[in-house]
Amino acid sequence: MRHTVLCGLLTLCLGCSAGLSPLLANDTSAVLEGNLATADEHTKRELVDGLIQLKVDKEILEKAERAWACGCLPEVFLLNAQRNVTKSQDAVARTVKTLQLRGMPTTDIQALHQEADKARPKRDK
Numbered sequence: 001m002r003h004t005v006l007c008g009l010l011t012l013c014l015g016c017s018a019g020l021s022p023l024l025a026n027d028t029s030a031v032l033e034g035n036l037a038t039a040d041e042h043t044k045r046e047l048v049d050g051l052i053q054l055k056v057d058k059e060i061l062e063k064a065e066r067a068w069a070c071g072c073l074p075e076v077f078l079l080n081a082q083r084n085v086t087k088s089q090d091a092v093a094r095t096v097k098t099l100q101l102r103g104m105p106t107t108d109i110q111a112l113h114q115e116a117d118k119a120r121p122k123r124d125k
Helices: 002-014 022-069 075-101 106-119
Strands: none
Touching: 022 075, 022 106, 075 106
């Protein structure tokens, strides 16, 4: 009984011709491809957001280093700023690797980096 139920679920999930008509099986693959395209767009947005956050974190770290050097900031704030930069760098690297594994060309990834650069210019205050 349990085996039959599992096979039935697999048949429905995978679009096997034993459980679905060929037309319905094709519709299932189209939905799966659509979900992958949506996931790619979400991952691209994650990369741009992550790059912007990394830029912000680096600016905060620069200011924290200057403030700490003159004794105006406790070390814990400097350490938190350093940790935030590291976390942002890891998130960006992970997202880039995901896009590469999904087959995105390097030129497209570079274009996303350029989009992030345009999104938030560095302030000189």
